[in-house]
Amino acid sequence: MIKELFNVSGKIALVTGSTRGLGFTLAKGLVQAGAIVTLNGTNKTRVQGAVDQMRSDGFDSAGFAFDVCDEKNINENVQAIERQFGQIDILVNNAGIMLRKPLEEFSLMEWQKVIDVNLTGAFLVSKAVVGGMIKRRAGKIINICSVQSELARPTITPYTAAKGGLRNLTRGMATDWGKYNIQINGISPGYFKTEMTEALYQDEKFDNWLKGRTPANRWGDPAELIGALLFLSSKASDYVNGQLIYVDGGLTSCV
Numbered sequence: 001m002i003k004e005l006f007n008v009s010g011k012i013a014l015v016t017g018s019t020r021g022l023g024f025t026l027a028k029g030l031v032q033a034g035a036i037v038t039l040n041g042t043n044k045t046r047v048q049g050a051v052d053q054m055r056s057d058g059f060d061s062a063g064f065a066f067d068v069c070d071e072k073n074i075n076e077n078v079q080a081i082e083r084q085f086g087q088i089d090i091l092v093n094n095a096g097i098m099l100r101k102p103l104e105e106f107s108l109m110e111w112q113k114v115i116d117v118n119l120t121g122a123f124l125v126s127k128a129v130v131g132g133m134i135k136r137r138a139g140k141i142i143n144i145c146s147v148q149s150e151l152a153r154p155t156i157t158p159y160t161a162a163k164g165g166l167r168n169l170t171r172g173m174a175t176d177w178g179k180y181n182i183q184i185n186g187i188s189p190g191y192f193k194t195e196m197t198e199a200l201y202q203d204e205k206f207d208n209w210l211k212g213r214t215p216a217n218r219w220g221d222p223a224e225l226i227g228a229l230l231f232l233s234s235k236a237s238d239y240v241n242g243q244l245i246y247v248d249g250g251l252t253s254c255v
């Protein structure tokens with residue numbers, strides 16, 4: 001009975017932005033738990049490379065290249081996924097980008113791109129997927145937020161604004177869609193060693209600051225996100241809605 005609470009075997013999942021970094025780790029975690037996972041990115045070659053990597057690790061998956069900011073392209077690909085595998089049970093909105101510079105130096109185009117990918121993309125992909133969930137009265141949507149959903153740091157204000165918006169989008173989705181037995185929650189990672197954060201952990205000053213600022217006194221291992229993901233993807237979280245789980249080594253718990 002307890003094992004069934006966390007069982008995602010046979011569930012159809014889509015993980016956006018999953019060709020590398022945290023997204024690939026999250027997708028692999030779902031595959032290892034028995035889910036049927038589709039990978040996503042904007043570059044067809046990179047998507048195929050991620051599929052090949054998954055297969056070389058002994059796990060089957062499929063990949064679909066589409067831009068989370070292109071509603072028509074999203075709808076076409078979601079329909080293709082559901083024709084091939086069945087209706088999506090688990091959606092992980094992970095696609096995101098970050099640009100770093102002083103706020104006054106951001107152009108409107110740069111600002112809009114960060115907001116579109118990190119926030120509007122989650123709305124558009126969720127909207128494309130949720131129709132089937134509403135009909136079935138079942139579904140799980142997990143938005144990958146950030147400690148920047150609560151905290152700000154210099155040079156990443158558009159990202160902070162987008163992730164703060166994603167926190168409240170999660171709450172709004174739960175408010176509108178909870179009545180259909182759909183659970184929408186978020187995972188807010190702290191600082192993990194990925195390609196996106198390489199410049200930070202290679203910076204000795206920042207590395208020392210981060211370790212000193214974090215009660216766990218270290219960076220996170222991407223695999224440490226999988227437990228929260230499986231909880232929010234399974235029956236174990238059937239009465240959890242509109243919540244964020246901070247997987248951050250205690251970073252947001254102290255000053």
